[in-house]
Amino acid sequence: MVKFEDVWLKYRHPARQGDAAPEALRGISFEIPEGGFRWLIGPSGAGKTSLLKLIYLAEHPAKGRIDILGTEAAKISRRDAALLRRRIGVVYQDFRLLPQLSAYDNVALPMRLARRNETQIHADVTEILRWVGLENRLHARPDELSGGEQQRIAVARAVVARPKLLVADEPTGNLDDEQAHRLMHLITALNRLGTTVVVATHNMGLVEGWPAPRLTIEHGKLTHAE
Amino acid sequence: MRNEPRRRADYLGLREALGDRLLPVLVAAMSFLAALAMAGALASATLATRWQGDAASQLTIQVPQPTAPDASGKAPRLDSVMAALKTMPDVADEQVMSPQDVTALISPWLGADPAQLGLPLPGVISARWVGAAPPDALGPTLEKLSPGTLVQTGALWASRVAALTTSLQACAAAILIIVALVAAAVVAVATRSGLAQRRETITLIHALGALDDDIAGRFAARITLLTLAGAAAGAVLALPVLAWLGALAAPFAGPAQINDVFNLPPALMFALPGLPIIAAAIGWGTAQLTVRGWLRSLP
Numbered sequence: 001m002v003k004f005e006d007v008w009l010k011y012r013h014p015a016r017q018g019d020a021a022p023e024a025l026r027g028i029s030f031e032i033p034e035g036g037f038r039w040l041i042g043p044s045g046a047g048k049t050s051l052l053k054l055i056y057l058a059e060h061p062a063k064g065r066i067d068i069l070g071t072e073a074a075k076i077s078r079r080d081a082a083l084l085r086r087r088i089g090v091v092y093q094d095f096r097l098l099p100q101l102s103a104y105d106n107v108a109l110p111m112r113l114a115r116r117n118e119t120q121i122h123a124d125v126t127e128i129l130r131w132v133g134l135e136n137r138l139h140a141r142p143d144e145l146s147g148g149e150q151q152r153i154a155v156a157r158a159v160v161a162r163p164k165l166l167v168a169d170e171p172t173g174n175l176d177d178e179q180a181h182r183l184m185h186l187i188t189a190l191n192r193l194g195t196t197v198v199v200a201t202h203n204m205g206l207v208e209g210w211p212a213p214r215l216t217i218e219h220g221k222l223t224h225a226e
Numbered sequence: 227m228r229n230e231p232r233r234r235a236d237y238l239g240l241r242e243a244l245g246d247r248l249l250p251v252l253v254a255a256m257s258f259l260a261a262l263a264m265a266g267a268l269a270s271a272t273l274a275t276r277w278q279g280d281a282a283s284q285l286t287i288q289v290p291q292p293t294a295p296d297a298s299g300k301a302p303r304l305d306s307v308m309a310a311l312k313t314m315p316d317v318a319d320e321q322v323m324s325p326q327d328v329t330a331l332i333s334p335w336l337g338a339d340p341a342q343l344g345l346p347l348p349g350v351i352s353a354r355w356v357g358a359a360p361p362d363a364l365g366p367t368l369e370k371l372s373p374g375t376l377v378q379t380g381a382l383w384a385s386r387v388a389a390l391t392t393s394l395q396a397c398a399a400a401i402l403i404i405v406a407l408v409a410a411a412v413v414a415v416a417t418r419s420g421l422a423q424r425r426e427t428i429t430l431i432h433a434l435g436a437l438d439d440d441i442a443g444r445f446a447a448r449i450t451l452l453t454l455a456g457a458a459a460g461a462v463l464a465l466p467v468l469a470w471l472g473a474l475a476a477p478f479a480g481p482a483q484i485n486d487v488f489n490l491p492p493a494l495m496f497a498l499p500g501l502p503i504i505a506a507a508i509g510w511g512t513a514q515l516t517v518r519g520w521l522r523s524l525p
Contacts, residue, residue, distance in 0.1 A: 086435030
């Protein structure tokens, strides 16, 4: 379950945002039930990525209350926040793969951080890499992969640990139609298994093709919530 | 499969971010200096113990009018005092200084031939006090035999040697503290450099659910390895220098040790292997504090 109550976000780093940086998000309130699916749509710069950062605990809100998977984010210790992050899968817009690791090791990373055993890791990582069509690129490093392949590795890394919440920022941005549809099949399959999903996208064709409730954001404000 | 079972994979890329050259070399230099400072402190303590013992036990007894009769009127004063000293178990190596030795002793003040001045010279006896208690009662005892007899001990010199030793040890301790602080600063700078190089990676690992303990632990493990290696190299490099300095100091340390290959205080031979361990502990602690402090900037 994801619940926002009158959430505001203002970036704290003056060097990056300027001393008088305006609020990136203003008065956001919505709720996604456990196992729900939401499209997050809006024009570029509207605040989609900022909203996702709050969901995957990469930023603290200036005010307001955020509950993630039944936990009030502001009230947990750093250790518990880290453990909560392990239950959240994130697909970043810019992939964020570690350049010194192979595709296999990048995908295995969340499981290794969670101290799963290597037998389990091997089984799950090879399965998910086969699912995203990269079973032959296990040893390739990110700079040896195309943009689409990197994106699929990023998706595989986000879902390999079977997260309870999946947050995806433009996950199909570098994929062709076939791969995009394959990816959406994977995401909806996870959703059917109980994973709560939030997908931010510009691709209205994708939204139309996979009907689901929408959160629409413009100028840092939620203008429409289903 | 080539890559799969790598539980300790270097996913932070610390082998590149915390290279194995600059930090170990700097720590080796710190360790080298620390070894010299430790050697100085321990050697000064060892030598001071010996010198203090020598100085404190030295007795100089002046007997005025040495040929005049003693208090009983039966023997010359000098002979009477010598006879009394020979009967005392706490006095050893008593010896009457020859007139030539006495003349040489006072010549800086009275010239090469003080007899020309017509001054009465005392008889002088050198001896060594081997008693456990201070020789406080010796003067009054001899005074009764030979009025005017004066007993001087090396206590004043012993106290000066003690003060010198204390100041040398304080200097060595200050150097060790400064070396430790500089080593900690060097480790902190290296760690912050590594953090800056791996900022994106650490941010990602943090977002994937890495605990602060995990990240700080990986940095600390790498830094510990580098400081351990650097400090061990510095201690080994210091050994020949210490042996050379020990050889130079051998004449001051007593004839028994002049021919020793490593004329070093035994305590130093135990302390030197401890240097890498101390350096590693400083490295580990500094890395942990630095990384954890930096991680506080992340949500």
